[in-house]
Amino acid sequence: MTERDTVDDIADQWALIRPDLNGEAIALIGRLRRLNSRVDQSLREYFATWSLDSSEFDVLATLRRAGEPCELNARALLEAAMVTSGAITNRVDRLSAKGLVERRPSPTDRRAVLVRLTPAGRTLIDEALAGHVSNEERLLAALTPAEQTQLTTLLRKLLVAHGDTEPFPRSR
Structure with a gap:
């Protein structure tokens, strides 16, 4: 079984509240945004060392x-x-x-x-x-x-x- 991430919980909540919405789009964009935030933080920390x-x-x-x-x-x-x-x-x-x-x-x-x-x-x-x-x-x-x-x-x-x-x- 694939390990769940935070976005899985968010997508599950939307599926309950608004099952008419495209949960895959919500999950994919959510993951891109969350990953971007984590990557940016790592880059900022590295650049600060310089x-x-x-x-x-x-x-x-x-x-x-x-x-x-x-x-x-x-x-x-x-x-x-x-x-x-x-x-x-x-x-x-x-x-x-x-x-x-x-x-x-x-x-x-x-x-x-x-x-x-x-x-x-x-x-x-x-x-x-x-x-x-x-x-x-x-x-x-x-x-x-x-x-x-x-x-x-x-x-x-x-x-x-x-x-x-x-x-x-x-x-x-």
Whole structure:
């Protein structure tokens, strides 16, 4: 018998009160939301060991995976992070104050600013990344490699169906 989780109790309650509703949808979305909360908590705890929050790690990782020279214009960074321009400004300000990123004028557009990893920022993200991936592997350890592949395929299908198909910005 499969072990029950908290969502099973919630779904059972809804089935009694509103049997006309799709209990599978309630249970699946409930599980996604609860799992997301637990994953976010684990990530926050890991990033804190590096004196970063999740949003700062995201900016550093975005710049690092952009490829050499590990910089993006502010607009591309904004698009990659999917937040407001004010939020990106605050993140970049905090990382700049820590000496992890620097702003520089674009050589091709006087109105544009480029955000680049500093050597300290690159070292930090490279060192933190290995532990981050190990943490992610730990979070997924209850699934076999085949189950992880199957889940990846299904989640991709849902993301595409909901319009999450924008390409990642590259260095500019």
